[in-house]
Amino acid sequence: MTADIDKTAGPLDSPPAPPQPVKAIPVRHYGRYVTALVALAVLAAIVYAFSQGKINWQAVPDYFFDHRIMTGVGKTLMLTVLSMLIGVAGGIVLAVMRLSKNPVTSGIAWFYIWFFRGTPVLVQLFLWFNLGLVFEYIDLMPIYKDYWSNFMTPLLTALLGLGLNEAAYMAEICRAGLLAVDEGQTEAAHALGMSHGKTLRRIIIPQAMRVIVPPTGNEVINMLKTTSLVAAVQYPELFRYAQDIGQVSGAPVEMYFLAAAWYLILTSVLSVGQYYLERYYARGSSRRLPPTPWQKVKANLFSVGRPKGGMA
Amino acid sequence: MTGKLSKQQVPAGRGDLPMVRAEGVHKSFGQVEVLKGIDLEVRAGEVFCLIGPSGSGKSTFLRCINHLEKINAGRLWVDGELVGYRQQGDKLYELRDREVAMKRRDIGMVFQRFNLFPHMTAVENVMEAPVQVKGVRKADAHERAMSLLARVGLADRAGHYPSQLSGGQQQRVAIARALAMDPKLMLFDEPTSALDPELVGDVLDVMRDLAESGMTMIVVTHEMGFAREVGDSLVFMDGGVVVESGRPRDVLTNPQHKRTQSFLSKVL
Numbered sequence: 213m214t215a216d217i218d219k220t221a222g223p224l225d226s227p228p229a230p231p232q233p234v235k236a237i238p239v240r241h242y243g244r245y246v247t248a249l250v251a252l253a254v255l256a257a258i259v260y261a262f263s264q265g266k267i268n269w270q271a272v273p274d275y276f277f278d279h280r281i282m283t284g285v286g287k288t289l290m291l292t293v294l295s296m297l298i299g300v301a302g303g304i305v306l307a308v309m310r311l312s313k314n315p316v317t318s319g320i321a322w323f324y325i326w327f328f329r330g331t332p333v334l335v336q337l338f339l340w341f342n343l344g345l346v347f348e349y350i351d352l353m354p355i356y357k358d359y360w361s362n363f364m365t366p367l368l369t370a371l372l373g374l375g376l377n378e379a380a381y382m383a384e385i386c387r388a389g390l391l392a393v394d395e396g397q398t399e400a401a402h403a404l405g406m407s408h409g410k411t412l413r414r415i416i417i418p419q420a421m422r423v424i425v426p427p428t429g430n431e432v433i434n435m436l437k438t439t440s441l442v443a444a445v446q447y448p449e450l451f452r453y454a455q456d457i458g459q460v461s462g463a464p465v466e467m468y469f470l471a472a473a474w475y476l477i478l479t480s481v482l483s484v485g486q487y488y489l490e491r492y493y494a495r496g497s498s499r500r501l502p503p504t505p506w507q508k509v510k511a512n513l514f515s516v517g518r519p520k521g522g523m524a
Numbered sequence: 525m526t527g528k529l530s531k532q533q534v535p536a537g538r539g540d541l542p543m544v545r546a547e548g549v550h551k552s553f554g555q556v557e558v559l560k561g562i563d564l565e566v567r568a569g570e571v572f573c574l575i576g577p578s579g580s581g582k583s584t585f586l587r588c589i590n591h592l593e594k595i596n597a598g599r600l601w602v603d604g605e606l607v608g609y610r611q612q613g614d615k616l617y618e619l620r621d622r623e624v625a626m627k628r629r630d631i632g633m634v635f636q637r638f639n640l641f642p643h644m645t646a647v648e649n650v651m652e653a654p655v656q657v658k659g660v661r662k663a664d665a666h667e668r669a670m671s672l673l674a675r676v677g678l679a680d681r682a683g684h685y686p687s688q689l690s691g692g693q694q695q696r697v698a699i700a701r702a703l704a705m706d707p708k709l710m711l712f713d714e715p716t717s718a719l720d721p722e723l724v725g726d727v728l729d730v731m732r733d734l735a736e737s738g739m740t741m742i743v744v745t746h747e748m749g750f751a752r753e754v755g756d757s758l759v760f761m762d763g764g765v766v767v768e769s770g771r772p773r774d775v776l777t778n779p780q781h782k783r784t785q786s787f788l789s790k791v792l
Contacts, residue, residue, distance in 0.1 A: 394639070396635060396637055396639035397639060397641065399592055399635070399639065400633075400635060400639035400640075400641070400698075401641075402592065402625070402628065403590055403592065403628055403631070403632075403633035403702075404628070404629075404652070404653035404657065404701070404702070404705060405625050405626065405627075405628040405629035405653060405657045405705065406625065406653065406656060406657055407621065407622060407625050408621055410656055410657070414652065414656055415641055418643045419641075419642065419643055
């Protein structure tokens with residue numbers, strides 16, 4: 213078929229002269245210069261104010277790699293990963309339940325999401341911690357029996373509190389993802405003789421992932437920051453350790469800055485991971501994968517010095 | 525071309541069961557009655573064309589055949605077995621999802637909008653069902669998929685994702701995907717309606733080739749040329765009923781019914 217094109221290439225025997233590139237003086241945006249100057253001035257003022265404040269900046273690098281801080285970073289990451297795992301697994305189950313034709317299962321899922329999305333995580337964490345008022349013992353007949361307060365360690369409280377809350381949000385994200393897949397996909401899979409479960413696993417979920425991954429990345433970043441709340445149920449992590457050091461060393465505010473810096477570093481690393489994950493799930497949906505940052509840098513290096521038009 | 529049987533009135537002329545038999549098939553969506561009693565028979569090895577204006581119920585009927593839609597009244601058999609139900613005595617039992625899936629293995633379907641799996645390459649699309657449903661070994665499925673892609677003229681596109689293929693190529697991959705399950709019956713739901721006119725030919729060529737190999741095909745189509753050339757039987761549907769049926773040549777060139785005449789005068 214493609215060979216036919218050559219025969220019809222008649223009138224293009226002599227290539228015409230290349231068109232003259234447009235040489236025009238670009239429009240000057242004076243307004244932009246002014247706003248940029250104002251913004252820089254405000255920024256400089258803020259930085260100056262902070263540098264003159266009564267903050268002992270030297271304390272930040274002193275404690276930056278303190279072993280307690282490092283333990284805190286590790287625990288924060290561990291909490292984030294584990295609660296997100298609980299959240300994602302629970303979210304998928306809840307989303308499938310929500311979409312089920314059975315009114316009881318979809319109703320229960322609806323109720324769960326309603327409750328856990330409608331109450332603050334901090335309140336939920338305290339509720340889990342104090343559930344001993346309702347259940348005095350935990351009694352898994354032959355295997356395990358203990359007081360609730362012994363069973364519900366700070367770590368377990370933190371994981372359940374964060375994970376179950378996350379599941380409610382993930383459920384809505386997953387549901388949106390599943391609904392975003394064209395119904396024709398289900399039909400095609402069914403017409404091939406695939407069962408419901410296989411259709412879901414092999415056809416629907418991989419396509420839903422494209423819709424699910426970006427907001428989930430946001431959720432991970434959110435979770436990383438939310439873990440700072442579990443200090444309230446006596447589980448020490450980055451924020452709690454920073455606070456402790458602050459109280460002992462007499463540099464409390466400095467330690468908040470230190471914690472903020474660590475949270476920023478961790479969220480930045482996660483953002484990079486999210487970018488590559490999204491790129492992976494984009495395969496097949498766009499004709500060409502978006503370039504990696506490194507590829508972009510390379511492309512920009514080659515085009516340096518080439519006139520770009522627009523802003524001078 | 526395989527031997528054409530004279531008229532549709534041959535009562536089980538080969539002595540075996542019809543591939544598809546419909547008796548008084550009704551289907552409603554809420555208040556709207558889309559099928560109002562369809563009776564027809566499709567013999568094995570036959571190319572059976574369904575034509576009619578949009579909304580006449582032809583696609584719905586096609587979807588009933590592999591139980592993508594449940595019928596509300598009547599009976600539908602494929603290869604002698606009830607579709608979607610099991611009869612014991614005079615009681616009907618609905619089939620389980622797994623049993624329905626089992627029966628769909630033998631019925632290939634090609635959709636108007638292709639419905640290829642966009643996250644899989646062409647060859648992965650074709651391999652998917654044999655591997656996942658029949659448990660064929662990957663290497664064997666791959667080999668078979670490659671030969672099917674070659675059959676539809678797309679061996680060189682095996683590694684392409686659907687978004688990298690033209691509409692006509694996607695539809696040919698979709699046909700290969702359906703064939704990979706070795707169906708005894710192929711359903712085509714307006715396979716060329718979503719294609720650019722110049723791509724229609726490639727798809728019709730593949731279907732013609734398939735018809736010559738003796739596949740039983742039910743084709744919902746607006747391609748009257750294809751129906752006339754390749755079809756063994758033709759049914760004109762309108763308003764949820766069969767208005768006219770017969771040999772494609774007869775119905776298309778010499779329609780008896782007023783409704784058929786006015787439809788064909790607009791289409792041909």
